[in-house]
Amino acid sequence: MKxxxxxxxxxxxxxxxxxxxDAFLADAGxxxxxxxxxxxxxxxxxxxxxxxxxxVSGGSAANTIAGIAHLGGQTAYVGKVKDDQLGAIFAHDLRAQGATYETSLAPKTEEAETGxxxxxxxxxxxxxMNTYLGVTEFxxxxxxxxAQMADAEWIYLEGYRFDGPESHAAFAKAIAACKGAGGRVxxxxxxxxxxxxxxxxxxxxVRDHVDLLFCNRAEMLxxxxxxxxxxALGKSAENVPIVACTDSENGVYILSGGQRWHVPAVPTEIVDATGAGDLFAGAFLWGLTHGHALEMCGKMGNVAAAEVISHIGARPESDLKALFAAQGLL
Structure with a gap:
């Protein structure tokens, strides 16, 4: 067992x-x-x-990992912060969720700051979203x-991390170590x-290495x-064993092995859409690593996404397992 x-x-x-x-957005460009x-x-x-x-500490993949940790999953995260105040906040918040975080800090002397x-x-x-990458770009x-990648059932790669001078090499190393030990991407x-x-x-x-692709409708197109x-869904399914494509209030489309499922969204009042896709992916992966069928994973993902958009912030504030149970998913 990994x-x-x-x-x-x-x-x-x-x-x-x-x-x-909205007027503020226009005024601020x-x-x-x-x-x-x-x-x-x-x-x-x-x-x-x-x-x-x-x-609050954030970042797309970090939100996903925090969501899995919230559900009791065994998780770790790799991402760069500086030895500064915001870097300390980030590390503390993620570890407090139960995730392992051991990435070396950029030194205080580094000109760039925590993103x-x-x-x-x-x-x-x-x-x-207006993102200053800071040291995480490097x-x-x-x-x-x-060894950490080899000890993972799955690795979860964030597309945003493609922006960086050595990011592709970092991903390639992670993929090789994970897949070389029988893990999936x-x-x-x-x-x-x-x-x-x-x-x-x-x-x-996607064609050569990815086993599970997460995206939304706009990204797919x-x-x-x-x-x-x-x-577009059909093309993606030709390249990837599992595709999970969210479509806002229309729910999620899941494709695998020539089959297709549509899972309706969970109705909720949208307070802040930040983290919806992140928590969907976290709950989906948690379900997958706990032996649930793909359609059930999609239902769990939709419940988690609905929870996180019902309040400000990209981390769950309610017990997701309790919400799964209330929906008959556990």
């Missing part, structure tokens, strides 16, 4: 969550509903503009522990604009450069 059910690799960030009207990369000066300016905010994502939530629950193959596409920057690399990885959603 030590870890899932090991995640991604951008280690601290999320700065603030509410604002923020594009609604997507992730934009920003530099340190822009991060300082936006932070000053947003007013009261909530600071942060300023998430502006509008009244409709949509989130507009994750390298040296940060990947072969999952990938989340993260964002349509991320796909546009790295489409060929994504396609090669971007990946296969089409407006035909059904056709």
């Amino acid at each position: 030590k870890f059910q899932v090991v995640g690799i991604g951008n280690a960030m601290v999320d700065v969550l603030a509410r604002a009207e 923020v594009q609604k509903g997507i992730m934009q990369l920003i530099d340190m000066d822009r991060a300082v300016d936006l932070y000053a503009r947003v007013g009261p905010a909530k600071e 942060r994502c300023i998430v502006i939530v509008t009244p409709d629950g949509e989130r507009s 994750l390298t193959a040296d940060d990947i522990d072969d 999952s990938l989340t596409l993260s964002d349509p604009f991320c796909i546009e920057r790295h489409r060929n690399a994504f396609r090669d990885m 971007s990946m296969y450069e089409t407006e035909d959603f059904v056709a």
Whole structure:
């Protein structure tokens, strides 16, 4: 038996969550509903503009790993932070969830700082993310522990992490170590604009190495450069053993072995859409590593996503297992 059910690799960030009207986005030059990369000066300016905010450790794959740990799964995370205040917050929060976090810290002398994502939530629950990567951009193959990857049933790779000078080498090392020891690889596409920057690399990885692909409708269409959603799903299923594609209030489409399932979304009031896909993936992977059928994994993912969008922040505030039981999933 392996030590870890899932090991995640991604951008280690601290999320700065603030509410604002749509007019604020226009005034501040923020594009609604997507992730934009920003530099340190822009991060300082936006932070000053947003007013009261909530600071919590985040990052897409870290949220997924925290969700699995919340459910009692054995998890670990790899992502770079600096030996500074925000870096300490990130490490403490993740370990407090029960996840293993051992990535070496960037030294205090490093010019770049711990990454942060300023998430502006509008009244409709949509989130507009402004990301300063900081030191997390410089994750390298040296940060990947072969033994840890080999001791994982699954690794979970964050598409956002493709932005970085040595990220592809780090992913390649993790994949080789995991698959060499009989493990499997999952990938989340993260964002349509991320796909546009790295489409060929994504396609090669998906075709050659990925066993489980997570994405949403917009990412799927971007990946296969089409407006035909059904056709895009079909293409992905030709390349990947398992595909889980979320479609907002329409639920999730799961494809595997020539079969297709549609799992309706769980109705809920959207307060903050941040982390919906992250927690969907976490619950899905938890279900998968605990022997549940794919359709059931999709149901669990939808319950977790509904919970996290019902409040501010990308970490669960309710007992997910209790919610699964209430829905008859356990």
